[in-house]
Amino acid sequence: MDPIFDLELQDCPYCGGTGCFEDEGGWCLYVQCLDCSSHTAEFAYRNEAERAERARQAAHIWNIGKVIRPNPGD
Numbered sequence: 001m002d003p004i005f006d007l008e009l010q011d012c013p014y015c016g017g018t019g020c021f022e023d024e025g026g027w028c029l030y031v032q033c034l035d036c037s038s039h040t041a042e043f044a045y046r047n048e049a050e051r052a053e054r055a056r057q058a059a060h061i062w063n064i065g066k067v068i069r070p071n072p073g074d
């Protein structure tokens, strides 16, 4: 079980959808809404310890609502 999935994620600040960790091929991760695709910035990491720290940062950024909308005009 991946330890980053133990981190608590609030609902999406825009649509109330479910936030989920996305891992970009083992070099960075971010949190993305499963419903509207809003997402946090990407957090790059170089090893497992750094990955866990970046996951905590991404969860925090998501939970305080610093989330990028894919289509602000919609």
Ligand SMILES: [Zn+2]
Pocket: 012, 013, 014, 015, 016, 017, 018, 033, 034, 035, 036, 037, 038
């Ligand atoms: Zn959303």
